Amino acid sequence: MKIDRTEDGPLVPEGPLAGGANAPAPVEATSDAEIAARFAHVDTWVFDLDNTLYPSDSDLWPKIDERITLFLAELFGLDAMSSRALQKYYYQRYGTTLNGLMLEYDISASQFLEFVHDIDRSSLAPNHSLAAAIAALPGRKLILTNGSREHALRTAQKLGLDHLFEDIFDIVAADLLPKPAQETYDRFFDKHEVEPSRAAMFEDIVINLLTPHTRGMVTTLVVPKKGQVDHRESWEQPRVIPSHVDFTTDDLAGFLMRLKGRALA
Ligand SMILES: [Mg+2]
Numbered sequence: 474m475k476i477d478r479t480e481d482g483p484l485v486p487e488g489p490l491a492g493g494a495n496a497p498a499p500v501e502a503t504s505d506a507e508i509a510a511r512f513a514h515v516d517t518w519v520f521d522l523d524n525t526l527y528p529s530d531s532d533l534w535p536k537i538d539e540r541i542t543l544f545l546a547e548l549f550g551l552d553a554m555s556s557r558a559l560q561k562y563y564y565q566r567y568g569t570t571l572n573g574l575m576l577e578y579d580i581s582a583s584q585f586l587e588f589v590h591d592i593d594r595s596s597l598a599p600n601h602s603l604a605a606a607i608a609a610l611p612g613r614k615l616i617l618t619n620g621s622r623e624h625a626l627r628t629a630q631k632l633g634l635d636h637l638f639e640d641i642f643d644i645v646a647a648d649l650l651p652k653p654a655q656e657t658y659d660r661f662f663d664k665h666e667v668e669p670s671r672a673a674m675f676e677d678i679v680i681n682l683l684t685p686h687t688r689g690m691v692t693t694l695v696v697p698k699k700g701q702v703d704h705r706e707s708w709e710q711p712r713v714i715p716s717h718v719d720f721t722t723d724d725l726a727g728f729l730m731r732l733k734g735r736a737l738a
Pocket of ligand 1: 521522523524525676677678
């Protein structure tokens with residue numbers, strides 16, 4: 474499978490995803506001591522927001538997705554089906570719909586971000602176990618998201634996590650260039666003085682872990698539980714976990730709790 478993308482390179486590797494023999498063992502088969510040892514040097518913890526800090530079967534992402542469709546429908550006077558097709562084209566080609574709109578049309582980024590993140594978050598409840606697990610991590614914690622700062626803040630507040638993070642690096646801070654663009658990670662590392670070789674990244678989109686891995690971060694892919702609704706695009710759902718993913722987990726809080734004993738490793 475080849476997915477054509479921007480000048481930055483393909484969004485997913487060509488052909489079957491790399492991995493196979495090099496693919497990581499499931500975390501269930503890895504001892505706490507082994508996991509702890511891999512994170513022993515980490516002093517900065519970086520989290521994606523959407524479908525990572527809240528589960529992929531939450532109705533939050535579909536609501537944002539619908540608002541994006543509506544934005545395009547109103548902007549171009551399209552019916553829902555045409556608007557949806559255009560949205561998915563932009564997303565696949567440019568990484569975000571906003572990036573496509575910015576490159577092809579002169580639209581206001583702030584107007585777009587405000588509109589699409591204007592959603593009802595009442596379905597989100599505080600996640601006490603995740604809060605406790607993140608709080609127990611030694612060092613700095615940051616959010617790195619392709620969404621807006623306001624969205625990340627409001628969502629983290631609803632989850633009861635906002636007080637745990639030092640800062641949020643959003644799509645505006647990224648100069649509207651979404652992950653997985655390498656420049657965005659470098660801008661993030663510079664702005665927050667993050668040394669990637671001493672940092673870990675948690676994220677639900679496989680390709681967004683490629684540059685973090687290349688820069689020396691420990692990478693963890695957060696996946697849906699078996700049978701759980703998965704709102705990621707079909708081309709974002711890996712058939713094989715590639716070797717730039719160090720760990721996978723369908724229980725972020727549980728996984729982080731397993732790192733608690735890492736100082737003893
Ligand atoms: Mg995400």
